[in-house]
Amino acid sequence: MSLEIKLDRASKFYEPGVIIDISKIMLQEKVTGYITIIDSQSQIQHSGIVVNAEGYMDTVSIIRGNIGRPPMKDEDRIYFMKKKFTLSDGGKLNTSTPIPFEFILEANEKGESLIDAYVGYEVQITLNKGGKTLKGNEKFYCAVPGAGIDTTIGRRDMPKEFAISPDNLEASTLKSVPKFKFEGQIYSVNCAFQEPFDGYIITRDSEYVIKSIEVQLVRVETFEGKTFATEVQNIQVADGDVIRDMEIPLYMLFPKIYSCPTVIHAKFSVINLIHQRLTLD
């Protein structure tokens, strides 16, 4: 016997309601789905189905696997949403019919608001039968509109020019620093998540042959005073000794799952960095 949860939305991306009006009308976003019980028998008896939907911050990353910290205990977790309700008190149900459930995606913890998740929120359903409990899990993602906007900046573009030359280097590991000069501009350091990251770089001069120019997206997580930086993706922009004085675009799309908007929370923060990597031969 097993229990399956299926969410209605195939992409499993839900957006919590948003205030669109001064009169504070909220558009609720419902997470809806079905529970299906798979059993050899056509009918089963049970004594209750409970739905538990939670959104919280955890320090475990699936990608990292065992390298990262172990998952936090329940009480340590920072919850944004915690909902628990009973779907059914008990009785019979057919195994063939799916049982619908739904709940509103919202932050119901005090002082918390939902944040974008790149790991996922979770919905857990427990079915009690007699003494045994059947559990089913399903993760879904939450994309909060407007998450990560700095209220001071809003959605404005913030272009930034940069120059890379031996003077700008913070520290050099080489004794003799080769001569080089790169210039460029980022169209905005305030980027919308769904929009591409855009800018350009121009090679003015380089003593050594250029091997590659890359743009690296780094995610820095701070929690409990510790900072971890991980590379999300590395996009090569130039391969080989490119022609001088030509504008080469820095263009990158943000991956949907591996990155998320900037989150600054009381207890933790996730910020994003762009690194320019120049490899000279």
Add this chain to the structure above:
Amino acid sequence: MSLRLYSSQYFYYIISSYCYREVSKRNYELEQVKFQLQGKKVREHPLLGGGEDAGSAPAGAFGQQNKNVLYLDQNKNVEEEDVDGDDEDSPKKTKKEDKNDPYAEYMTLDSRPTGEFESWEAKKVKILAVFRPQTENQEVMIGDNRDRDIDRPIRLGKGKSRMDQLEKRSTTTSRSNQGTLISARDFTQQLEKLNREMKRFWEKEDKVACMRIAIQCAKLLNDVETPLFYPQKFILLTDILDNFGSLVFGRMKKLTKEHSGGKIVITDANEDQIDYTKIPDKVREICMNWFLKSACIREVLPRIYLELALVSCHRFIQRRVQQGDLIRLSKMIRGIAEPLCATYTCAYLARVGHSIDPNQKEYLMNMVEFAYKHYNYAIKNGHSKLSQEQYFSLFEPTIDWLFQCVGHNANKQTFIKVYDMYENNPKKAIYLKSIIRYFPSELIASATTTVIGAIKDHFISEDDRLSLIKEMGLTLLRSPPKKNQSKLDFINFGWDQFAIKNLNQNSVNLFIKEIFRKFQDFALSTTSDDDLFKKLEFLLVKVMMTAQDFSELIGFENLLGLLNYFPISVKNKLCEMMLKFFVDHHPKLQDGFLIHSIFQIAKTLHDKIDSMSSDEEIKRISKTLCKIIRKIDFGKDFDKTLIVYTTARGLFINLDEVTETLITQVVSLAAKAHFYVKGKHSQKTISFVKACIAYSHITIPTLESMDKQVQYFMLTAQVGLMNGLLGETDSLLKGVLSTIDENFDQKKVNQIADTILNILGFLVIVPSNPETSFFQLVEGILSLLKNHEWGSTQHILKTKIHIEIEVIVSYSVIGNEEFKREATQLMDYCFDQILESIEKLNDVKQSYYPELFQICILAANTLVQNCAISKKIDSFVNKMFKMADGYLTENNKVSGEKINRNVINLTFENFRKKKEVFAAQQQNQTSGASAQQQMQQQPPRQSVSQQQQQPQMQQMNPAQQLAQAMKQRQMMSS
């Protein structure tokens, strides 16, 4: 630097109206424009393994082929177009099957490009044709430098990377430092296999694997270890990428249908009209996923390629590939440093961009500018393993393609910009060539002088210049320059360079004249250069083939003089060609000047015929000339026609067939004249007819064959007689006889006999000209008989002839005394001759029974049928009968073949009947009253027979008497 990322959704879209950032609106009109790309059907393809004679479509009258057929010559290692010089508006021609056709070589000239966009399909074939032979047996290096990113976010797929699999399968597994070696063919096959695998994976819904393959392919394009192979690799790999793109696109379409509940169905037809705003969100999301996946590939080149491969799906995510995107991509290519990779990527982008929106030029300009830098780099630095030439040739497909995309329907500014760019960079012929070829011809035409100046100044090598001029010419053909000055500049320039490539065929014939004139000047000044003449030859051929008004062309004074400059053989070939062509396309020759010109040309041909010419050649030329002559038609103006014929006769004296045709034509003229005047000639017409007959009379003896002479004499005589020209007829027949006399050939005795009988038949009408002796001709025949040896069957023949004569004579109705006397004399003579023959044969009786029999019977028959019965006749006839009978029995006794008695019986019957009639008449005669009537009724016969009798009795000379006596004696004894 730090980034602030925020997620934007509802806010963004709603607030956008307040932002300075505008959402680009879709341009529906533009999207609905359909661009038709021309596909060219290829009959021969290196990859199909077709031979050189492969496939010819049904040819037109002159071996003309369908314009769209490409003819690839695999033996040439340079681009197709640099082959022959001249180009005209004519379609491509393939080799005629007949190898002996002297004009076969004219049939393989190029077609010229139209102003239309040449599709990638067509280009691919050409590129392969160029490069494939170079790498045929070579080995390709696959670079070994795999980077960690090879499977990075996509490693979740199963199975080894393609690279490993390729290595495993390579036949030569020699590993070097740089990579594995694999033969070119194997590599090609592997790639084709990859293509199929991808399809299979897709069908199994393993999209990840497909993506992986696509990425792998794109990465293979990063590898330039074996530069020579790169173009082919590019083609093969981009094919796979295109496949991938279309698979994904297909999936999007399918999903659209599914998720819209079957409402939105996208097919090839309505692709551009669908309202993509209505695409279900689900589909959009999925589509976006594909793009996201491709966007996170680390390396530049594969990333760009993947995005380009998927570009057709952009419409699903509601973002038309905007100028922004194409421009962005064109700039991203700058991140590729390797020249070959970069330029080919440019080409790919250009192709994809063109298929989306052919009118955007900015991104193309970016690329051209960028490409130039690479080309310059390549020119300057070359390649370690290849020669400069070879290395640069690898870039040529990209140059060609890029310029085509830029130039297609470009406006003036673009042209100026591109041209400036060209000016400011190291010069290579291919740039200018592509510019000339692909930019709208009007633009080029208006800048003719500049371009020509460029050709002159920038290029020194002959080949370069020639090909450029050719290109120029082709372009000018499509839109001739308005100013004559530029035209002249061009011609002058062309002439200076020994290039005869410009021919403006439609607009100005003056043009052609000038060229001819110029060429004359030129030809006088230099020694003959075979190659040059070859080109001019082709030029003329093309001019002929396409000239709308061929007659005008022929009429150019210069043309004929021009022909003289050619070496003889070529000249003759050309002449023949021209005539043949003329003949096929012109209904009538009416213009005197034209005729004159044609004749001039024909005369050239005619003169070359000598004893060395082959029969076949003679026949061919004769045929052509005959055709021409038959075309001469002045309507009712016969005089003119005759004059022309006379001229022709003089010109074509050597060719009998032509002479014959002439004679026929002239005689038919006379006949026609007769027809037109309905038999009633006036003084003028009669003199005309006389002239015709005279013409014929003079001309016939020039024929070589006696038979023909006789034939034509007869013909002429008949027509002459028809028109009432007795004297002429007479002399004609005399001519016949004299011909026969002179050329008496024993072997042709039967033939001659037939002819004579023919004549005799003819003579029935009018035996002779009344002014001279009545039976002059007959006498002529008789002397003929006497004077020549007629061979073994002579007697029969002679007898026959004699009898014929008798027939004639007996038919002579009109006549006076003298006539009748002469007639009688003749008859006597004939009979004597017959008897003589019989005598002669009698000597050798045995072998000649049949003949003897025949003679007797014939004689008897004639007499019975034609003569009135009299005693003498009677006895003679009886004698004949008896003799015949005797011979018959003898014959039947001896030899196998039995002679039939029927003839005898029949004749005898007739004889008897006649006798009865005669007897009856005799009786009536005595009754008196009707005697005179009857006598008048049958005067000729009776009088003749009577007269015959009398002469027989009176004039029996000793010889005759002796003969008769002998006869009787012999009859007794037999």
